Amino acid sequence: MPRSPAGKICIVIGEANPAQWEEAILKARPEANYLELRLDCLKVSDLTASNFKKWVRLAEVPVIATLRRKANGGQFIGSEAEQVEILKVALEANVAFLDVEIETIENYLHGELALLKKAPTRLIVSYHNFEETPVSLESIYQRLLQVRPDVLKVATLAHSFSDNFRLLELIEKTRQQNLSIISVAMGELGVYSRIVAPSRGALLTYGSMGNSQATAPGQLSAHDLRLVYALDEINEQTRFYGVIGYPVGHSLSPQIHNAAFRERGLNARYLPLAIQDLQDFGPHLKRFAGFSITIPHKVAILSYVDRLDSTVKMTGAANTLVRQGDDLWAYNTDVYGIRYALRKPLEEGIHQTTLLGAGGAARSAAIVLKESHCQVTVLGRDREKTRRFASEFGFDYDSLSQAPKYRGELLINATPLGMSPGTEQTPLQEHAIHYRWVFDMVYNPLETRLMRQSKGKALVISGLEMFVAQAAKQFELWTGLEPPRDLMRKIALEKLNASNRSAS
Template sequence: MAKNFLSQLVGSFAMPAAENPTVTMMEAAFRHHDMDWRYLNCEVSRGDLCDAVWGAKAMGWAGFNCSVPHKVAVIEHLDGLGQSAEIMQAVNTIVRRGDKLIGENTDGKGFVQAMRTVIDPKSKTVVLFGAGGAARAVSVELALAGVRSIRVVNRTAERGQGLVDLLNEKTPTSAELHVWDKTFQVPLGTDITINATTIGLYPDVDGRLDLDISSLTPGMVVADGIHNPPRTPLIKDAEARGCVSLDGLGMLVNQGVIAIKHWSGVDVDAAVMRKAVEDVLS
């Protein structure tokens, strides 16, 4: 970036732009570590994604995040992909390296870091709702962390089968598809159940998975990738059933820590970032 700029710029390409606590979280990290950086949130429609990417490149941004619905579509506008992003074919973090924009994925790594605070995923069985960008990131990283099997539950057979094929072909786990055309019952013996859909995300805060709650058994780990609100209906239902719950804040904060490391080389304080998010969401 040109030396006469006061700050390094990074940001988020999201839709819509409102209600995004990531900005507060990132800015809190920059202030805490006395970094002369800014994180800007930009509302970008599907049709404007290419122009937005080239604009960030032209303005010398150090990088940016992509949220739903851009995590897969952004790939065709980049110069290359990191190793895990190449496997997932989903990107949430773009890093400027020289004159190139390289796509990385910190979602899955952030999720696995959070998961390890409650359970070691190695050799565990997983039920995963969803087959989009977030589901790809989470499932690939869990597979690389050693989970034994992943059952992908998705309404669209073609998209779900695509994720299953990717996992079976490119990772050591065993994956299978369940087409989600009626209320789903989590199989007995499942160790980890994960929501990687947008069901329950603000403003649809009352959204519930079409899931038989009685199939959530005590001791099962139930994780929700939704961070706004942190206590989704799934988290509340799981806790009422005696499950071990994991909200989406850990994934959000950890992926932010990893993204800042990609952009700046600085290891920032995750606790500072989580506190900032909690303050906003409260």
């Protein structure tokens, strides 16, 4: 007998042959509360009664069997009649659930479910739309209700962030009617619904075995759902934070901030929010307690906030939002991060500094250098942009190509040169490094080419120091608590080391 689910994570099995299928079931079993078997990924000749019984026995958790037709986003090219006959074989194996498209039930079964009803199996009737979230979800909801399923399922592609909330409203509706539902906004914009839906009453949410094995757009790994987001502990009192940017798929921030929230015993979650259109997301900003802001929205976000901290007024950009009452405050914690990373050279006393770059990162560095009364020369590729930037702070300037002729106590790389995947790039060759301190703001890879070249010639400061410090300041602004800096740094190191190993 399958064990009863203690959580709400369903891993989808979609391998191409029975041997891989069984290996995947065994691998998924420890992470899963449910397993969905995508029968359409196998040959019809593999879909035998003996195989079904073996898979149910191997699973040890409730099994959902589905044979998704090509017209409904699957791979099965047979007729509806053939689909129903195969599902009847699965039914005899006592799977916990059959998932059948509403189209098959309406077109072939004419709304009658008797052929697919057999205790203890429960019937999921599903509606999928891989193109949009229709304007009228109510009509789809009523269409599913009409055939009286055990569980309703609505999975649609989100084109607007508001589609998450429209699908969550369906969960509330079924809760009031004492019904079960699976409600999913697919795509990058739908990640919020995948994480939040179970806490609102959805039967389950779908996860993949790994980040590269998603079976639907926007699907997170079961590992991340369970360990990074602690899905089963989310409730209606959970406060939500997130990183707004595009892309955000490789951001370290969810791992770092969620671990920090747990360490401090906070009922809070930090989500990746892949937002391209700020205007679409703007109306939902105050549903959250705070945000990290990354490329490309650090300047544009200022049109959506109520108050600006002095760091934002100085830099003209924000990387942090904090909701205080009805107001959204904007901060730039990069300034704090740079100040922390440079604490030792600044304490020692820095006079002559070379700053490489004239963009947003360089601006935050320039503020710290200006308040420390350093003599600074800014080197950039675009001479006119560099001149304007330098004159704003009263600094000297020159072309980046002239970097080898400069020397001093501190070199700061505020360009992306050396950042993954361009790890062999460097803004300065080894023979031209004549500084006591070298600070590379790039943190991925952990050791850039510039850092390697500087070893033995200078004291090296990693961009990781700035990254962790600015994240710690964000945590402090959001919560008013002392951030667990050592833990945040440890997790960032682990993730970057893992990323660097997989890239090598």
